[in-house]
Amino acid sequence: MKTEIELKELVVGLSGLMSVSGRETFEQKKLLSLVGGFFDEQYADDVGNQVFVRYSGRAGAPKILIDTHFDEVGMYVAEIKEGGFLSFVNIGGLDTRILGAAEVIIYGDRQIYGVIASTPPHLQKPKDAEKPGEIYEFLIDTGYTKEELESFVRVGTPVGFLPKYTDLVGGSIAGKSFDDKACAACAVYAIAGVPKDELCGDVYLLLSAFEETRRVGGAAAGTYRVEPDYAMVVDVCHARVPDTSRGETTAFGGGPAITHSPATDRRLTKMTAELAGEKGIKYQFTVSSPGTGTNSPAVGLARAGVPVVDVGLPMKNMHTYNEIICIEDCIETSKLISAFVSSGRIAGEFRHEKI
Template structure:
């Protein structure tokens, strides 16, 4: 597995609406991997790999979002402290004691600060934190900060990728691992059954905005989304709460809160994984959603859509963890699905 590429993809900045750095990296990696590469007005990257079977003119859209949860500067306080708004979903307690990078005229490191526990009241000590309880300390005066940072600058979290046993751990495994999977699949994919529209989408974390636009433009017959999903296989988790487990294979989505996957795509993926000895597990995610919803619904006639999900612990934290074998199984399943899609009876 190309860990050095995965490391680059996971660590690079790309908050929703500010995906340029990750987009540039994706465009660089796509050189020679597709027949056509373009960027739409919203910033989605579209890489088309044509089928050599000329009579097969159907389209398969595969979506992986490039953005990561982040923040945006809303105010510069006296003392040089920054106030911010979230871009994407955060559990406020995960902000404590974190380093961030503010992307102004140059990148500057800041730290998430809040009221010290030593001066909190008894009530404050027991209540759950809110994002508004936090500020970003730049270690500079207001005048120094204003030389480099302005209201509207994006902020991302600072954490490098490391290998831990058979796993990788980093901020933004969600969803950079899917970006990596889609690039690596394109590298290996030689003869797809139908034309493949590999789409690296923007602004998923704030409402699937890129996928909606891309699916409307592509109007796919089939759709596959790639994204992380919850692996709640930790102490205290009841068996029915786990969703998925690390090391048990790629996950085939059945539903999430925004999508009921097409029963035909679910059956096709299960059959394909089983026939090719690719380990898999079923995923039912009762909260949250992914680009699957946009891929499924925003084309003119909708698409026969499903999703390949990567089990991930500690989602939307800076310590997201995925298993290398599950990542590889996701690449394997996506590749063989794209090669064998024309051999399945989609009418039943």
């Protein structure tokens, strides 16, 4: 089993994989090469969920689920047009205001580069300049002819933003698909770093499918199969920037955000916060009503119910090709996950006797 890993390298490595909703296993071989060696077992299901397991070796050990969805927002090709242009539909929530001139990769029989066409201000009609375009109005310029494209691109071919990452001053990093693969990296880093004899249960890392397109998503099926005793869902949350509501955002660089919500377990939430305090882990609280906007409700309602705590990684520019996260927040999030799967107090409180 691998034992050494760099968190930032893992964040970029996982986020750079193409996993537009419905295509979560597209680069499964690369995923396995990055993280498979840190786990005892791995499997994928028919939904597209990918599960990685570390066993504690303890008889009757509880099952601890860590969920981080693996799908990303993106596009599918809708039509191949004359002049080497592609029309597309959005997969997940995309803000059309940021699409013009975006760089993309078309994942056909061979991968090619493209740029979403942008109308210069000089050519825009006044009424068009005042409103964002509709998704069906956008085209991807590839430089190929229609006939050339038809030989390796088809309707339904996935399209993702160009995986390009930039370090910013102050320990931040910008790039595509940190939602939610940065959290997946935090979880891998955390689980891999805990010695086997310190694990307080068998740990199941669920890289769940199509969270971006369906609120129930693949997490419901994945959780049902694992049948965990308790769970933590880790997803990104909105970081505070000027002119945003304080009540709906979290402090960038303030550590992971533990969520108060009707969809989460109050005892597990309280004990997770107490654990962070005991371990000196930086954290903050956020509140979400009525749900969480994450997989927590789906996980919590699987089978007869699963106690779940929801943890958020602060992010700026969500659902763009330049999402921004703070590496220090990633480190603190990893520390919290490590403490969570090593907590004898939590395991003792939430372990269920198997019938």
